[in-house]
Amino acid sequence: MISYKEAFDIVQSYIQDFGIEKVPFTRSLGRVLAQDIKADRDFPAFNRATKDGIAIYFDDLEPRSEFEIAGTVAAGTPQISLNDTNQCLEIMTGAVVPQGADTVVMFEDIQINNGVATLQTEVRKGQNVHYKGSDTSQGDVIIQKDTRISAAEIGILAAVGSVEVVVKKLPEVCLISTGNELVAVHEVPAAHQIRESNMHTLHALLALQKIEPKHHHFDDDKETIIASLDSLLNNNNVLIISGGVSKGKFDYIPEAMDQLGVQKCFHRVNQKPGKPFWFGIYPKTNTLVFSFPGNPVSTFVSYHIYFKTWLYGSLGLNQAGLQVVLGQAMANETLLTVFKNVYLKIENGVHTVYAIQENGSGDLISMGRTDGFIVLPPQIESLEEGTVVYFFPTRT
Numbered sequence: 106m107i108s109y110k111e112a113f114d115i116v117q118s119y120i121q122d123f124g125i126e127k128v129p130f131t132r133s134l135g136r137v138l139a140q141d142i143k144a145d146r147d148f149p150a151f152n153r154a155t156k157d158g159i160a161i162y163f164d165d166l167e168p169r170s171e172f173e174i175a176g177t178v179a180a181g182t183p184q185i186s187l188n189d190t191n192q193c194l195e196i197m198t199g200a201v202v203p204q205g206a207d208t209v210v211m212f213e214d215i216q217i218n219n220g221v222a223t224l225q226t227e228v229r230k231g232q233n234v235h236y237k238g239s240d241t242s243q244g245d246v247i248i249q250k251d252t253r254i255s256a257a258e259i260g261i262l263a264a265v266g267s268v269e270v271v272v273k274k275l276p277e278v279c280l281i282s283t284g285n286e287l288v289a290v291h292e293v294p295a296a297h298q299i300r301e302s303n304m305h306t307l308h309a310l311l312a313l314q315k316i317e318p319k320h321h322h323f324d325d326d327k328e329t330i331i332a333s334l335d336s337l338l339n340n341n342n343v344l345i346i347s348g349g350v351s352k353g354k355f356d357y358i359p360e361a362m363d364q365l366g367v368q369k370c371f372h373r374v375n376q377k378p379g380k381p382f383w384f385g386i387y388p389k390t391n392t393l394v395f396s397f398p399g400n401p402v403s404t405f406v407s408y409h410i411y412f413k414t415w416l417y418g419s420l421g422l423n424q425a426g427l428q429v430v431l432g433q434a435m436a437n438e439t440l441l442t443v444f445k446n447v448y449l450k451i452e453n454g455v456h457t458v459y460a461i462q463e464n465g466s467g468d469l470i471s472m473g474r475t476d477g478f479i480v481l482p483p484q485i486e487s488l489e490e491g492t493v494v495y496f497f498p499t500r501t
Contacts, residue, residue, distance in 0.1 A: 106373040106380075109442035109480075115370050116411050119393055121420040123274040123342065126220045130262040133254045135315040136272040137420045142248035145265045151184065152202040156233040158195075158211035159222050160203050163230040165190040170224040174217070178203060190235060193222055202234055209233035251421040267287035273420050276342035277320040280307050283358065284399060302469060303347040308410055313501060314416060321332035323349070327357040334361055338387045338394075345412065348399025350383045359383055360397050367394055375483070377441040378403040378465075382411070395478050401469035406444045406478060409497050429479070429496040432457040435488045437481035449476040451498070458496060476500055 108113075125139040154160065172193035178185060180199035187194055187205035194203050197431070202209065208385060211233060214226040241247055248258055248266070254272075262270060287301045288294050304320060311318050321337065324331045329348075337344055350372070351360035359372060360387055372383045382403075383396035393415075397407040414424045432450065437443045447458040458479060463471035477498040481488070 106375050108370050109374055109376045112371055112374040112376070112382065112384070113411065113414075116395075116415050117418055119370075119386060120415065121276070121342070121391065121393075122419065124278050125271050126274050127269045127271055130259065130267050130270050133262070133272055134256070134259060135313075136254050136270075137422060138248060138250050138252045138254060138274075140260075140271040140272070141246045142262065142265065142267060142270070144241045144243050144245050144247050146243045147242040148264070149235050151297075152207075152237050153176075153235040154198055154200050154202055154209045154233060155197050155235050156209055156211035158209050158213075158233065159193040159215060160187060160196045160206035161190055161193045161208050161210065161228075162187060162190040162206055163208040163228065166208075166228060174222055174224050176222050202222060207231060207234065208498050227258055230408045253422060275314070275316050276343060276416070277340075278311060278316050278343045279321060279337050280311075280318045281321045281323060281337070281340045281346040283323045283325065283330075283346065287322065295385050303399065303401055306401070307345060307407060307408060309430065310413075314413075314485070318345075325349075325357070327361065330357050331361045331364055338365060338367065338392050341392055343412075344392065344393065344394045344396075346396040347404050347407075348397075350379045350396045350398060353485045358491050362394065362396075375441050375444050376476055377439065379407045379444070380441070382407055384411075400465075402446070402463070402465070402472065405472055405499070406446075409499055410444065424497075427456055427474065427496040427498065428493050429456040429458045430491045431479075431488055431490055431494060432459045434490050435460060435479075435481060437483065437485045440483050442483055443481040444478040444497075445481055446471060446475040446478055447496075448474060449498075456496070458494075472499075 110248045128136065157441055159172065173191065175194055177195040178200045180197050184201040185203050187203040194206065196209060208228060208230055209232065210224060212227055216224045216225055248261055252258065260321065275435040282301055282304045286298050288298050290300050294300055308318060321333060323333060346358060349356045362369065367385045367387045369385045373380060374382050379398055379399060385394045395412050397404045419426045435445065446461045446463060448461055450457050461474050477496050479494045479496050
């Protein structure tokens with residue numbers, strides 16, 4: 106059995122590159138850019154009015170405060186000229202500031218009578234004008250490579266005409282459940298059965314990463330497991346298995362992996378939950394196998410601690426973690442690293458966590474109250490209230 110730190114480092118040492126692909130920008134939300142995005146022109150591309158009002162030439166303002174309205178400029182029309190500085194042009198938000206004008210006074214600050222606009226307030230040169238190139242210049246990098254695309258980036262991609270974008274490929278993942286006790290969600294389980302939940306939890310977690318996994322279920326039959334795994338190892342980048350790795354008589358996964366030539370990196374970690382965690386690689390295809398214990402909390406924790414961190418590393422992203430403070434004293438007198446599920450509050454501007462009351466690694470219901478996990482090192486008699494600890498968030 107190895108320590109949590111050793112297991113974590115081993116998993117992260119197998120970070121992989123799955124290549125790149127082009128996708129329509131409309132389908133790129135949540136993907137990771139594999140290229141810099143540059144401005145295809147100045148932004149804004151012209152001197153732009155930011156208010157509805159009148160456009161004037163500031164240097165001819167004194168001592169004048171009245172301007173004859175010579176016309177109207179609408180957004181989406183080509184630039185026109187203000188030829189007489191004794192005059193002004195009505196202008197709408199988003200319109201090109203006329204040639205010969207440099208200042209916009211909004212309607213709220215003028216009075217209009219008989220086609221003449223009279224200023225009602227002090228005017229500042231260049232007010233209410235968004236100048237050409239003041240945001241960014243043509244050719245500037247506006248979204249950097251390795252950025253995860255959010256709704257904000259979607260808008261920028263549209264603005265610069267990036268109809269297709271180059272993103273990092275995601276791994277092909279297969280989810281595998283094991284056990285004769287599992288029945289489908291729509292079925293009524295017998296007293297000795299339970300509904301399948303881990304696969305749905307893992308599917309939902311992967312969907313947040315834009316991964317659409319395949320699904321397989323293995324009954325507790327060694328020969329069937331070996332035959333099925335042989336095909337799956339050759340057709341996927343990652344297998345995530347739930348169950349079948351403990352010391353029970355029907356936990357065939359470690360033996361099956363050995364017979365198929367999967368290289369075991371470790372089996373069993375000095376941690377709670379998730380102690381029976383098995384991790385390995387199939388050298389023939391470099392397929393990674395994350396075989397988590399079947400208890401719901403064990404699977405949930407192991408995904409966040411190990412798989413998600415590995416995935417982020419493979420995509421060039423940083424795992425989003427937080428330093429938080431304990432809102433209450435906690436202890437871990439065991440010889441195991443403990444991942445304690447907690448809920449998060451912001452108190453006086455500080456991220457503060459409190460323990461969730463739970464009933465072991467099979468307590469699926471407690472996950473609904475959990476915001477994340479903190480790491481409690483082995484044999485800690487007391488971590489005082491206010492101690493800073495690392496926090497793995499589980500909510501987006």
